[in-house]
Amino acid sequence: MADIRHEIPADRAGRSGPDSGGKHKGGGMAHSGLKSFAGLMARQGILVAFVLFLIAFSVFSDRFLSAENIFSVVRSSAIIGVMALGVTVVVIGGNLDLSVGSMLSFSTVLVVDLHDKIGPGPAIVVTVLATLCLGAINGLLVGVARLNSLIVTLGMLSAIQGLTLIYSGGKNVDIVHQDTTWFKIFGRGYIADIPVPIVIFAICAIVLHVVMAYTPFGRRIYATGGNPTAAVFSGIRRSRVVFATYLISALTVAIAAIVLGSRVMGSQNNVGQGYELQVLAGVILGGTSLLGGSGTIWKSVIGVLILGFIQNGLLLLGFEYYVQWLVTWVVIILAVWLDIAAKRGRLLSPIA
Amino acid sequence: MSASHIPQPDTPALRLEGIVKTFPGVRALDDVGFDVRAGEVHALLGENGAGKSTLMKVLAGMYEPDEGSIYIEGEAVTMRSPLEAKARGVVLIHQELSLAEEMSVAENIYLGELPRKSLGRVDWKTLHSNAQAILDRLKCGFDSKRQVGTLSIANQQMVEIARALTVEAKVVVFDEPTASLTDAEKVVLFDIINDLKARGAGIVYISHRMDEIFTLADRISVLRDGGYRGTLIKSETNEDEVIQLMIGRALDLTRRRAAAKTGKVALQVEGLSCGKLFEDVSFELREGEVLGFYGLVGAGRTEIAETLFGLRKPSAGRILIDGTEVEISSPADAIKKGISLVPESRKEQGLVLGMNCRDNITLPQVGDLTKGPFVSDGAEIAIFDRYYEALKIKTPSWRQAVGNLSGGNQQKIVIGKWLAMNPRILIVDEPTRGIDVGSKSEIHDLIRTLAGEGYAVIVISSEMPEVMHVSDRIVAMFHGRIMRSFTTEEVTEDNLVAAISGIETDKVA
Ligand SMILES: Nc1ncnc2c1ncn2[C@@H]1O[C@H](COP(=O)(O)OP(=O)(O)OP(=O)(O)O)[C@@H](O)[C@H]1O
Numbered sequence: 001m002a003d004i005r006h007e008i009p010a011d012r013a014g015r016s017g018p019d020s021g022g023k024h025k026g027g028g029m030a031h032s033g034l035k036s037f038a039g040l041m042a043r044q045g046i047l048v049a050f051v052l053f054l055i056a057f058s059v060f061s062d063r064f065l066s067a068e069n070i071f072s073v074v075r076s077s078a079i080i081g082v083m084a085l086g087v088t089v090v091v092i093g094g095n096l097d098l099s100v101g102s103m104l105s106f107s108t109v110l111v112v113d114l115h116d117k118i119g120p121g122p123a124i125v126v127t128v129l130a131t132l133c134l135g136a137i138n139g140l141l142v143g144v145a146r147l148n149s150l151i152v153t154l155g156m157l158s159a160i161q162g163l164t165l166i167y168s169g170g171k172n173v174d175i176v177h178q179d180t181t182w183f184k185i186f187g188r189g190y191i192a193d194i195p196v197p198i199v200i201f202a203i204c205a206i207v208l209h210v211v212m213a214y215t216p217f218g219r220r221i222y223a224t225g226g227n228p229t230a231a232v233f234s235g236i237r238r239s240r241v242v243f244a245t246y247l248i249s250a251l252t253v254a255i256a257a258i259v260l261g262s263r264v265m266g267s268q269n270n271v272g273q274g275y276e277l278q279v280l281a282g283v284i285l286g287g288t289s290l291l292g293g294s295g296t297i298w299k300s301v302i303g304v305l306i307l308g309f310i311q312n313g314l315l316l317l318g319f320e321y322y323v324q325w326l327v328t329w330v331v332i333i334l335a336v337w338l339d340i341a342a343k344r345g346r347l348l349s350p351i352a
Numbered sequence: 353m354s355a356s357h358i359p360q361p362d363t364p365a366l367r368l369e370g371i372v373k374t375f376p377g378v379r380a381l382d383d384v385g386f387d388v389r390a391g392e393v394h395a396l397l398g399e400n401g402a403g404k405s406t407l408m409k410v411l412a413g414m415y416e417p418d419e420g421s422i423y424i425e426g427e428a429v430t431m432r433s434p435l436e437a438k439a440r441g442v443v444l445i446h447q448e449l450s451l452a453e454e455m456s457v458a459e460n461i462y463l464g465e466l467p468r469k470s471l472g473r474v475d476w477k478t479l480h481s482n483a484q485a486i487l488d489r490l491k492c493g494f495d496s497k498r499q500v501g502t503l504s505i506a507n508q509q510m511v512e513i514a515r516a517l518t519v520e521a522k523v524v525v526f527d528e529p530t531a532s533l534t535d536a537e538k539v540v541l542f543d544i545i546n547d548l549k550a551r552g553a554g555i556v557y558i559s560h561r562m563d564e565i566f567t568l569a570d571r572i573s574v575l576r577d578g579g580y581r582g583t584l585i586k587s588e589t590n591e592d593e594v595i596q597l598m599i600g601r602a603l604d605l606t607r608r609r610a611a612a613k614t615g616k617v618a619l620q621v622e623g624l625s626c627g628k629l630f631e632d633v634s635f636e637l638r639e640g641e642v643l644g645f646y647g648l649v650g651a652g653r654t655e656i657a658e659t660l661f662g663l664r665k666p667s668a669g670r671i672l673i674d675g676t677e678v679e680i681s682s683p684a685d686a687i688k689k690g691i692s693l694v695p696e697s698r699k700e701q702g703l704v705l706g707m708n709c710r711d712n713i714t715l716p717q718v719g720d721l722t723k724g725p726f727v728s729d730g731a732e733i734a735i736f737d738r739y740y741e742a743l744k745i746k747t748p749s750w751r752q753a754v755g756n757l758s759g760g761n762q763q764k765i766v767i768g769k770w771l772a773m774n775p776r777i778l779i780v781d782e783p784t785r786g787i788d789v790g791s792k793s794e795i796h797d798l799i800r801t802l803a804g805e806g807y808a809v810i811v812i813s814s815e816m817p818e819v820m821h822v823s824d825r826i827v828a829m830f831h832g833r834i835m836r837s838f839t840t841e842e843v844t845e846d847n848l849v850a851a852i853s854g855i856e857t858d859k860v861a
């Protein structure tokens with residue numbers, strides 16, 4: 001038998017004839033064009049989608065891109081946005097937090113109720129501590145007892161709802177002297193013409209971004225979410241890391257509650273109902289994988305803003321408010337699909 | 353070549369032509385072509401990252417090639433998915449296990465093609481009897497109803513192989529199948545390969561173990577840096593020529609390092625037990641010494657390492673570091689006490705696959721690489737660069753996700769990660785699994801050098817030449833017990849084999 005070394009080059013020479021060679025090249029180019037588009041979508045798909053939305057809505061409504069409208073959207077997104085930052089940290093660490101909605105109800109009721117009873121300063125301190133305790137319960141159950149985070153936080157969702165009602169006796173709470181308290185600054189104030197909720201959102205985003213991207217602690221969270229076993233083998237104390245992510249999440253809820261309470265100056269027992277899904281939607285839109293270990297803070301910011309702008313755009317176009325729920329769903333599915341499609345370079349999975 | 357689709361006697365089972373595959377920053381395959389005849393074992397060799405696995409993934413429909421063509425029995429084919437490839441008779445047994453751990457063995461074997469009854473219900477009876485038949489053919493001692501996650505790595509490998517046998521395959525690719533098999537399992541595997549060969553399948557066999565290649569292969573093709581370097585006929589070549597072709601230079605594998613100068617006792621283990629996993633284990637390890645642990649898979653070596661690294665709680669016995677008794681409560685604690693462990697399974701225990709190369713290497717010490725509260729980029733890159741060079745890690749940059757590296761280069765990242773800790777006591781568990789011959793001897797040299805610098809090293813390996821080559825003393829284990837300990841002068845292949853099979857009961861530690 002002849003050595004193949006002599007066969008192959010001869011064969012190759014034969015193939016490089018004008019037509020067959022050309023065909024190969026053409027195919028290769030179309031393929032790489034598609035791939036570079038896929039690559040762009042994989043890296044910046046969320047930004048591309050964002051820009052497309054802004055363009056589409058601004059064509060149909062000239063109010064949409066006005067500074068006034070933009071400020072109003074960002075301000076109303078700030079509460080969900082702040083919570084989404086904390087949830088992003090939990091999700092990167094490999095877990096879920098569905099309890100943030102009812103935690104928000106609890107903390108808002110608490111801060112508003114205590115405001116008149118013990119004064120705004122102490123009310124804020126107590127609220128933050130109480131909310132951190134709730135986060136610590138999540139953290140202990142998921143991080144230390146290693147229970148499934150979906151179950152734990154879903155359970156906490158309903159438990160905290162109960163807790164809120166027990167605390168308030170089912171009555172709505174409100175602040176009596178709304179105009180004289182300095183507490184109003186968080187929801188209604190301005191710093192250099194920028195609404196304070198936006199300032200708070202921005203500060204939280206920057207702080208958490210720095211923590212996640214540049215500190216050893218952030219690195220440990222990514223590692224724990226990416227591969228918990230390897231993280232333990234690397235000397236990372238996994239339970240502590242997970243515990244800390246739930247504390248961060250609770251802290252962002254407390255901050256959101258202060259903003260919300262200050263803005264509304266009152267609270268119903270269920271103000272936060274359904275927020276957990278909006279928050280999660282923003283996180284997913286930002287491209288954070290629910291499997292853990294990947295995602296970034298600033299992309300969640302964009303995810304939340306996209307959500308806010310879509311909902312606002314639909315309202316400006318005259319749709320009923322509930323249409324936004326359907327559209328939001330479609331957008332999330334598309335975002336998730338495009339994201340994995342770009343990663344595998346085709347729309348449907350090759351592994352049937 | 354015939355244009356007809358009827359296979360001619362001289363039509364190769366598989367022909368690859370001008371295959372090109374690029375990843376961002378990497379030309380993984382550059383115009384690769386060769387053919388595999390029906391009824392031959394065709395070995396594919398190359399250094400870590402040469403492109404072997406990538407080529408086989410192209411063949412099995414997992415990657416689309418940028419250019420080039422694939423012919424099965426003379427017919428040009430394009431494969432868009434593993435199932436389509438399988439339908440055409442091409443099956444791939446992966447380098448990295450890819451099983452659904454929660455499912456049963458049978459379901460894994462027939463994944464994606466479960467036998468059906470009416471209304472699309474799974475025909476469990478047929479499923480399990482078919483699966484069991486394949487398992488029996490492979491002489492596997494476990495049931496088709498077992499959950500895959502509960503099997504040992506070696507048995508999971510057998511499931512992976514069983515998966516390939518559900519069709520009458522024309523081309524079967526084995527990508528480093530023996531990396532985690534015992535010698536007995538290897539014999540079974542080689543029987544299967546010879547059986548497939550006798551049935552007329554073309555076999556592609558990827559391995560870094562020269563002895564296996566020279567036992568099994570008929571022809572040997574070599575890749576280097578993504579390019580095709582040629583095909584050699586086994587009967588007309590030798591190891592040196594193959595290695596020369598593979599790494600572009602000759603390699604002196606016989607070099608024997610000088611015996612180390614040992615210092616004081618760094619680690620002392622007395623009567624250590626952990627349930628039934630291992631019992632009454634005693635040994636001591638000196639500075640500057642390499643202690644080899646040899647035994648069959650399951651002899652308890654990994655469990656001892658995990659206990660020393662704080663992952664398991666001993667049920668009895670004492671551990672002394674520098675003469676003081678210590679309790680090692682967690683890996684973090686072990687690291688603080690100067691112990692490093694290169695774990696057995698890089699994918700599960702060693703790496704965060706989605707994280708980049710640099711961050712993986714610095715992970716255990718990231719808390720110390722700080723400037724103020726922040727991780728210092730410069731310090732991290734300096735560490736990465738040091739091991740990138742020392743271990744010749746092949747990656748376009750430190751930013752590459754570790755999961756995109758070739759298997760052997762992933763292993764190098766794990767080794768680098770633990771060397772970078774400058775441990776006093778370094779434990780390496782199967783350190784060269786999946787590593788090419790050139791790098792392997794470099795890693796062996798590195799272990800010797802570390803010992804020379806005063807490190808105390810434990811090497812756990814199932815490869816006899818490796819333990820014999822690298823160790824100053826060898827401990828032979830059988831069923832969780834130390835059977836005997838050898839010095840380099842005493843040890844021979846025969847008495848080592850006898851000791852790990854439980855024949856020798858002379859217990860001197
Ligand atoms: N999905 C991917 N993305 C980017 N680069 C990749 C990907 N898969 C492989 N590569 C790169 O392609 C090259 C060839 O990798 P491949 O896995 O084929 O090597 P190999 O010959 O199988 O090596 P080993 O002996 O270590 O298993 C490597 O440099 C690797 O980093």
Ligand SMILES: [Mg+2]
Nearest residue numbers: 405447758759
């Ligand atoms: Mg490989």
